[in-house]
Structures are given as C-alpha cells and as structure tokens.
Amino acid sequence: MNLRLQLFFRIMLIGFVCLVVSAGYVLYQTDQQAKLEADLTALRIEKQLTQQLLKMLSRYDYSVAFPDSNILQQLNGVPGSCVQFLSRTESRRRSLCNEVVHDETRWPQWFGELYQQLFQPNYEASRWFSFNAITYGNIIVSLNMETEIARAWSNLRAVFGILSVSILAVSLLVFMTIHRMLRPAQLIVRGLEKMRQGELQTRIPSFDIGEWRRTSDAINALASTQQQIMGENRQLALKLINAQEEEHRFISRELHDEFGQCLAGINALTTSISQTARKDCPSIISETESISHITAHMMSALRGLLTRLRPADVDELGLTRSLEKLIKSWNQRTGGETRFNLQIDDEVDSLPEPLPVNLYRIVQESLTNIAKHADASEANIKLKYVHQNQLTLQVEDNGQAKRDSFNQHMGVGLLGISERVNALGGKITMDIQNKGGLKLLINLPVSPPPVSTTGQHHV
Template sequence: MNLQLQLFVRILIIAVICIVSSAWYVLYQTNQQALNEAEATASRIEHQIRQQLLQMFQRYDFTQSFPDIGLWNKIDSVPGSCTQFLSRTQSRQRSLCNATQASNKDYPIWFGHFYTQFFNPGVEVKRSVNFNAIKYGTILVTLNVDIETARAWHNLQAALGVLVVTIMALCCLVFITINRMLKPAKDIVAGLEKMRAGDLAIRLPDFDIAEWKRTSHAINALVSTQQNIMAENKQLSIKIMNTQEEEHRYISRELHDEFGQCLAGINAVTTSASQSAKNSCPEIVEELNSIRHITGHMMSALRDLLTRLRPAELDELGLETSLKQLIKSWNQRSSGKTHYSLSLVGNMDELAETLAVHTYRIVQECLTNIAKHASAEHAEVNINIQEENALSLIIKDDGVADLSAFSSSNGLGLLGIHERVAALGGDLSLDTQINGGLVVTIILPMTQKAEA
C-alpha cells in the first residue's frame, strides 16, 4: 500500500471515529434535553400547585378542585408526556396526558432498540409537593418513548447529514492536498528508477517544499559523486587493461626474442649434429631426432602462447589481418567440426590501438567459449563500423545456448567481456536464436580514436 493510500485510509478511519463520536454526542444531548424538559415541567407544575395552595389558605376557600388540572394546560410541557399528581389519598389523584402530538414510530426498528438499550427515553421525573411542612402528594412526569426516540432519530439525521457532507468535503480537500504534497515523491522515485537503470546524468528538480528540496539536493549530490566514482573506475579499468596488454606485449617479445631464439638455435644445432652423426656416430642419431621433435613441440606451444599473449599480426599488420588469422587458426583446430566465418564492414585501420586490441580480445574470448561449450557447426563474427562513430560486433553460433558457460570469473567468459565493454563505455546484450545458439551483440563507441 503506497503512502498516499495509507494516509487516506487513516484520515477515513479518523472521520468514521468522529462521526460515531458525534452521533453518540447528539443522542446523549437529545436524551439530556428531554430529561431537562421533563424536570422543568415538573418544577412548573409544582410551582403552580404551591401557588394554588397558597391562595386556598389565604382565602380560606377549600371548595375548589385541588389540584386544578385546567391550569396545567397553560404550562408548556414535553410533547406526548403524561403528568400525574399522586396524593396521599386516592380522592385527589389527577392525570393529564399531552395528546397534541400523537405517538408514532417514524424511526427504524433497529434504532429504537439501540436507543432504548443505551439511553432511557421513557424516563419518569418525580417531585414532592410540600406546603407548610405537610406533604400533599407527588408529581410524576412520564415521557413518551416513541416520541422521544423519533426526536432523537430526527436530530441524529440532521446532525449526521451536515457532518457527513463536511467530512466528505474535508476528505476531498485533504486528498487533493496530500496528492499535491506527495507529487515530488513520485518524481523522486521515477528519478531513482532511472538512476538504478544506469542513467546517472539525470538530476532531480528543485521542489517548493523544503523537505523535498533537501532530499533532491542530497540525492543529486550522491549521484554526482557516484558518477565521478564510476568515471574514475572506468578510466582505471582502461588503464589496467592497457597496462595488462602492454605487459603481455613485453612478455611476448621477451619470449619471442629470448626463448624463441634459444629454441631455434637448439633446433639448428640438433639438425647439424644429426647430419654429422650419420657418418661418425650413427647410434646417437635417434636421440638427436628426439631432441629435435621435443624442440619443435616446444616451439609450437610457444607460438600458441605468443598468440594468446599478443599476436604479432596485431602490432605489425593491424586488426583486420589479425582477425583473419585468428579465424583461420580456429578452422584449422576444429578439423571441420565447426566452421568459423568473418565479416568486416568498414576500415578497421580507423580504430585506435586500444579499441583494436580490446575488439580482438573480445572476439578471441567469444570464440573460445563457442569452442568449449556451444558444440556448434557454424560460428559467425560480424564487425561493422557504423556511420555514427560506433563499432558493432555481433558473434553468433548455432550450437547450445548455455548462458552458464559465460559465468566464469577467471577473466574469460561473460565477466571478462562485460568488464571490457563497460570500461570502453559500450553496451552488451545476449540473445538466443530460434533454431538454437547464442547471439552476442556489442556496441562500442569510437571515442578512443580521438585519444589515440
């Protein structure tokens, strides 16, 4: 549940509590009003009876009717209530019910049960009538249950009508206000989603609300710092890979110049000694031939190692020739099991040395993965220098598309390729073909040309 909905639900709960509390207060006040009116009626009748007694004793006239209920009609009593005078003797019992408003039940039955259970609509108010220290009787005012319940229901309807309309209007205003106040949160979340997707160039705007404004400033500062760190890491990665390539070049040259020359010398001396031994000492010719075979094997292994470290064609003849030689060597190794093909569009000599070396390494690593894991019959390498100064590299095969083969962490596989592409500021995507096989698509910017 989002924050906006949570706030709205809580406001709605508070509104319901306010409505229930207000309804209870209205019913309580209605009941108290009826009780006060009954007590006021009883007080007025008591006062009227005392006045009648006073006149009777002052005039010594005890022939008139006591109490005179005709005088009670002049008193405003509670509608539907009954007033009784209970004397000490049965001869003076009097009773008057206000029949000006008929008793009706224009309220729901459930409300009648509820109001009767929690309140006392049929309350009875008693007042003793004393005069000259003599108690003449008791006044009893009884309220009509149906009329009081109906009055409570009408008061509740009127109060709740106004209250519900007010709360609904207030909820709408609060909802609009909350929606406006939380709009910056949506913008912040959208910006963070773009940042998580890799778009660190985006910046959050300045908001009118101080809290959101401080939040946007903090996020922008954090993203700027992260962007600088990633740029520094990218430069450091390029420097590390370039340093590694320079080290490979140095080791390759040293092995070629020192170890390779030594092996060539051993092979030459062995051949010369074998020729001489045929006449003077034929029994050692076989051992010399064994030494020559071992030397030849070592030279073959050295050539493979030099190719892995730094192919001589890459420095001497360029990327295009090196790639063609690489494809030729893989076709020779596969012995017809896998056919490798190469397609080049554009002038490969336009590429900077750094980009050319990394392009060669990426193709080399992808072909190695195809040979180890794909079991493919055909593998294609397509390189296209696009007009928008970008290099497109697509390597695909028709073998088994096993993405787990690219999870190696030893510098080869997807991790090594991804690190190279990320350091060069490119994009890498993997896809599978309908008829099987994997498609590796890499787009590299040619900004390295200006740095060459």
C-alpha cells in the first residue's frame, strides 16, 4: 500500500474516532439537558407555589385548593414529562403529564437498550417545598423515557449526518493535498529508476516545496557528477581499446614483416635443400620434408594469430566482406553442427572508426561463445541501421542457457563484449529466450558520444 492510501486511511480512522467521541458527547449533553430542564421545571413550580401561598396568606383567601392545578397546567415543562405534588402526609396529590409529541422516526432497538444502560432516560427531579419553615410536600418532575430516547436518537442522527459529510469532505481535501504534496516523490522515484537503468542524462525538475527542491537539486548534482565520471571512464576505455588495437596492429605488422619473412625464407631454403638432396644426398629428403611441414604449420598458426591480433580483412575488404568471411570460416569449422546466418545492411561499410573493428571483435567473440557454450544448431547475426545515427547488432541462438546461472555470473567473453559496448557509448541487453538460447541485443551510436553533461533529459 502506497503512502497516500496509508495517510488517507489513517485520516479516516481519526475521523471515525472523532465521530464516535462526538456521538458520545451529544448523547451525554442530551441527557444532561433533559435533567437540567426537569430540575428547572421543578424550581419554577416551587416559585409558583410560593407565590400562591403568599396571595392566600395576604388576602386570607383559601377558596382555591393548594396546590392549584392551573399553575401546573400553565407551566410548559419538558415534553412528555409528568409533574406531581405529594403532600407531606401524601393525603393530597396533584399530577399533570404533558402531551407526548410523537415523532415519525423510531429509534432502533439496540440504541434504546444502549441508551438506557448508559444514561437515565426515566430521571425524576425532586424538590421539597417549604414555606415559613413548614414543609408542605414534594415536587416531582418525571421524564418520559420514550420521549428522551427519541430526542437523543434525533440529535444523534443530525450530528452523524453533519459530521459524516464534514469528515468525508475533509478527508477528500486532505487526500488531494497529500496527493499534490507527494507528487514530487513520484517524479523523484521515476527519475531514480531511469538513472538506475543507466539513463544518467535524466534530470529531476525543481519543485516549489523547499525540501523537495533541495532533494531534486542534490540528486541532479549527483547524477551530473556520475554522468561526468561515466563519460570520462567511457572515454578512457575507448582510448584503451584504440590503444590496444593500435598495439595489436603494430605487433601483427611486425610479426608479418619479420617472423613471416623468416618463415618464408626458411621455407624457400628448405625447398632448395630438398632439390639439391634429391641429386646429391637422398637420405636427408625426409628431414627436409619434415622441416617443410613444420614451417607450413607455423605459417598457419601465424596467420591465425595475426587474424586474432588485427583482422586485416576489415581494413582491406571492409566490414561486410570481413563478417561474411568470418561466418563462412565458422560454418566450415563446425562441420554443419551449428549453422551461422548473417544479415547485414550495405551501408555499414561506411562506418567511422573505431566502429568497424569493434563490431568485428564483438561478432567474433559472440561466435566463439556460441561455439563453446551454447550447444546450438543455429545462430543468427543481424547488423542493421535503426536510423541514421544508431546501429543495432542482434545475436541469438537456439542453444541451451540457464537463466539462474546467467544472472549469477557472466562469462569472460560476454563481459568483454559488455565493456567494449559501454566504451563505445552503446547499450547492451542480454536475455534468455523462452525457447532456449541467448539473445544479445546491442545498440550503438554511429558516432561515439562526446564527454559532456550538457545534454539533459527531464523527467
């Protein structure tokens, strides 16, 4: 569950607690209000009875019975309540019950039972009536239980309605506010994910909130530094690769010019000795033939070494012819056990340095890896332009590759390919196909990117 939903549910929980507390407070106040009204009614009756006695004693008029029932009728007491006057000897009793106002809304049974357990809906307010140190009787105001429960239920419904709408509105407003406040976090996470995938040119925008703005500035500064370091490392790696290729070219030229000439001289001298031996010394012909075989083997080994050091075909024939020749040699070498297929665009022969020789090396290493480890019957190599400034190399086979072992470690060959691609400013994707085999997808810029941090892409 994301942070927004967690905060929203917590706000709703707090709102629910406030709603319950408010409901309890409303019920408590309803009960207290009813009791207060009963006590005030008893006090008003006491004052009216006092005035009646004062009139009776001052005028000596005892024609009206005490207490006067009209006094009780004129008082507007609590709806549904009953007023009683009990003389001290209970020889006289006056009682009056106010009319019960029936409400169409009835309360649930559980509410009535709960209200009776928590409060006293049948409360009685009692006051002893005394005048001139003489106690005449007891004034009792009794609340009507059903009326009080109905009033409490009505108040509760009103409060519940208002608070429910208010809490829901506040929760939605808070949720929208939280959503707006946390939107920078989504952009930051999205930007970090892109940076983790290698898109160091990604930049997080600035925000109005100070904390988020400082966070984005720090991340952008770190990304710029990392991008600069990666660019410098890529430039150094490219220089190293170029230096290695130049060294390989120098060594191959020296081997070809010096060692190759020496082998050619040995081969010519051996041929001359063999011709002379046929006339003058036939017994050494077998030795001269052995020397010729050894020389031929050394020449073959030298050509293989020169090819590995520096593929001269790339400089002389171009990348297309070189790869076709390489594929043909691997098909002959495997004897039909693995069929290598090549699809290549014609425009790749015009690629700038150092792309041609590096592409040749990548394909060469890929074919070696397939022949050694894939146990495949077919492999496809595709080299084509995606657009004018981007080239794609795809190498896939139908061999056997385990995803677990592939994820845990990468072989030396694949690691070398990955380092070479990174040095050229490209991207490499390696995945295990569902039908088996390894799929290698390489995207390379036609011109290696300059080391710069000005190119920025905002999230």
